[in-house]
Amino acid sequence: MSLKLSTPFPIVAPSLFPNSNPSGIRFSRWGNVNAEQRKVGRSLSLSLAHSSRTDQIRCGIAGGGDVLETGVWWDLNTCPVPDGVDPRCVRPCIVSALEKQIGLSSVNVYAIGNLEYISADLLKKISSSGIVLIHAPCGGNDLYNLLEDWSEDTHPPGYVMLISQDITMVDPYLFRGFGFTNFVVYPKHSELPTLDQLKDEKVFAKEFVWETLLSDNFDEYVRGTLLSDNTYEMVVKPLCICNICNDVYHTCDEACDQFITHLKSEEHINELFNYVPIGCKDKPKHFCEVCNYPAYDEYNLFLHNQSEEHNRKLVEKQAQEEEDCESRKRNPQVDLFNEEPSLERGKHEDAA
The missing domain is CATH 1.20.5 (Single alpha-helices involved in coiled-coils or other helix-helix interfaces)
Structure with a gap:
């Protein structure tokens, strides 16, 4: 399935948790800490090990030394790959931009959001570059839980970069308490408030423009480094996670295909019924009668209706x-x- 956005939709929605404590933003499934429910957390640890080794080899620092960790959380729904940009170039462009800002670090990039309506070809290209795919359609709620899991293996000092224009993700309260230096990346013409307008919220150290970040670093890094089409590919196996079903795909080269098949499965759709808000008559608040599809919120229903x-x-x-x-x-x-x-x-x- 591919996503076509022929109808405008207000991506910037009211914050889900103004003036709230992020520790209270939890899914019920995260309350019971058992082996099955912690697969996502262990998979983020796995991604740290794989990505750290790859970055250290690329930077020539495999012999050791303290290397700070950087977690990049890329919202594919609100910050898609711009037209004309090879998806396999996104990760090296992000790494290049971060090196200019903070020097060498071990960069772990996670593509998150509702991945059900991203084309299979695009997901495969993104995954092949070493980016971890995480189906996490619940906006700021999912992001906070993922950050919390990631921080269990990554302790300050370190860095977090968020690429999104979803205001439920770009919420300062999500990032308080972790102790990382945070960067935020908006697309052009974003309606989100800039750092100048958030002077009282000392959470994001610097902001970037998504399209500019890619174009500047493509010219300076990708063209001079990648000599052939094959050099886009990473040596690590793909890692894909469904945050709804707690399913992890990483043990074989076909993991991305298995992940995409899972997102279209009846089992996955049935699991969604356990997470969506319930409206009147005990039915999902956001529901497609044509497809028998429950959505987490109005925006996810919009994505479904455009599929x-x-x-x-x-x-x-x-x-x-x-x-x-x-x-x-x-x-x-x-x-x-x-x-x-x-x-x-x-x-x-x-x-x-």
Whole structure:
């Protein structure tokens, strides 16, 4: 499935937790700490080991020494790969920008968000560059939990970079208490407040423009370093995580394919029902009747409604309704025949 955004949608929504303590922002599933539910945390540890080794080899510091960790959290939904940019170039561009800002560090990049509607080809290219894919559609709630898991293996001093224009993620309260130096990256024409407008919130040390970060570092780093198409590929196996189902895919080269198949599975959709808000009549608050699909919030429902699969099912449903309508016009006696049992039952009830 690929995502097409033909209809504008206000990505910048009111904060989910103004003036709140982030330690209270928890999913119920994170309350029971057992082996199955901590797979995501262990997988982030695995990504640290893989990415650290790769960065140290690239930087020529494999012999040892203290190297600070940097976690980059890239929201694929609100900061997609710009047109004309090879997805496999994104990670080296981010690494280059960070080296200019803080010097050498071990960089771990996580592509997060609702990945159900990102094309399979794009996800594979992103994964092949060493970026960890995490299906985490619950905005700031998911980001906080992931940051907390990541911080268990990464202690300050260190760095965090957030690439997003979702205000539930770009919330200063999410980053307080971890002790990292934080950077934020917005896309051009973002409606989010800038650092100048957040003078009282000393959380983000510096802000970047997403498109500029990529273009500047593509010219200076990628063109001069990558000599052939194969050099985009990382030596580590892909690592993909579904934060809804706590499923981890990393043991084989086909892990990305397995992950994409999982996101389309009935098992995954059924698990969503356990996480979405419930509205009236015990039904999901945000729900697609056509696809029987529950969404976490209005924005995720918007993503679903713009997907090719939803549009295909919608066309099929409309065609079936039109066919049924024409059939009733051609054969009105069919409706009378279908209603006859109920009419006869009514007569018997009246006689009784």
